[in-house]
Amino acid sequence: MRIGRAGVDGASVVVAAHEGSWFDLGGAGIVSVAAALRAHGSGELTSLLGSCARLAIGDQQLQAPIDGDARILCAGFNFASHARESGKAEQLPAHPTFFARFATSLVGPAEPIVLPRSSSHFDWEGELAFVVGKPGRSIALEDALSHVGGYVCFGDHSLRDYQQHGTQATQGKNFDRSGAIGPWIVTADEIPSPESLEVFTYLQGEEVQHGRLHDLVFTVPALVAYVSTFLTLRPGDVIATGTPAGIGARRTPPRWLAAGEEIVVEVPGVGRLANRVVAEEDR
Ligand code: ZN
Numbered sequence: 455m456r457i458g459r460a461g462v463d464g465a466s467v468v469v470a471a472h473e474g475s476w477f478d479l480g481g482a483g484i485v486s487v488a489a490a491l492r493a494h495g496s497g498e499l500t501s502l503l504g505s506c507a508r509l510a511i512g513d514q515q516l517q518a519p520i521d522g523d524a525r526i527l528c529a530g531f532n533f534a535s536h537a538r539e540s541g542k543a544e545q546l547p548a549h550p551t552f553f554a555r556f557a558t559s560l561v562g563p564a565e566p567i568v569l570p571r572s573s574s575h576f577d578w579e580g581e582l583a584f585v586v587g588k589p590g591r592s593i594a595l596e597d598a599l600s601h602v603g604g605y606v607c608f609g610d611h612s613l614r615d616y617q618q619h620g621t622q623a624t625q626g627k628n629f630d631r632s633g634a635i636g637p638w639i640v641t642a643d644e645i646p647s648p649e650s651l652e653v654f655t656y657l658q659g660e661e662v663q664h665g666r667l668h669d670l671v672f673t674v675p676a677l678v679a680y681v682s683t684f685l686t687l688r689p690g691d692v693i694a695t696g697t698p699a700g701i702g703a704r705r706t707p708p709r710w711l712a713a714g715e716e717i718v719v720e721v722p723g724v725g726r727l728a729n730r731v732v733a734e735e736d737r
Contacts, residue, residue, distance in 0.1 A: 458638035481506035488690030491603035518562035532696025563637035580655030598675035609634035665698025
């Protein structure tokens with residue numbers, strides 16, 4: 455099943471797609487992505503759809519499929535290919551690296567990402583993210599996949615000069631509306647082995663990144679298990695798995711995103727997330 459958010463009559467409603475139709479889950483009292491994933495995980499969501507109105511949703515109505523209180527963690531240097539291009543692969547690390555993004559740094563599939571006034575070093579990072587469906591702390595590796603509620607395309611787009619201003623990635627990763635997530639979450643029952651997924655990034659239609667999740671340094675279950683050693687995971691929390699090689703900063707000369715261009719993150723079997731770049735002064 456696909457779970458997402460849509461703008462309907464000025465409100466953001468949680469929606470699910472089932473057998474070709476979108477349903478407004480508000481009819482079943484579900485008003486958060488977290489609640490939708492919980493209901494899906496317990497096997498109740500399909501029967502609840504009977505009390506939900508069908509919606510005719512256009513692509514332009516889909517919004518970022520996250521809740522405002524979701525914690526968004528991003529794994530850094532989790533493809534050996536990207537760690538190598540970034541000079542970080544002398545030896546593979548014993549533990550994953552994480553930074554956090556705020557929900558305000560992410561737009562949905564129908565909105566542009568924003569090239570800010572204060573930086574022109576706007577770079578792409580196509581990724582697969584997963585969304586927690588079942589809460590937990592200190593989750594065993596062998597139980598970890600059962601805590602994943604679904605998968606979603608993630609644009610961890612970054613302002614590289616700000617990322618280098620200090621030793622932490624926070625400012626370069628949290629410009630308003632710089633990243634993207636969507637167009638929807640595909641529930642985990644449809645993705646039995648996330649390591650078989652592939653992520654592609656296209657800039658102006660040209661492939662610039664291609665990674666196989668099989669090549670992750672820390673796998674989806676390993677990320678769940680590790681994060682749950684320090685954080686009680688909640689349904690709706692998002693963990694991005696990292697980007698493969700091919701970012702603009704490592705090209706010669708570097709290639710930055712420009713206003714008017716389109717960046718696409720595609721994970722076959724999950725979705726295709728396309729966002730146009732708009733300059734901040736044009737908004
Ligand atoms: Zn990233």
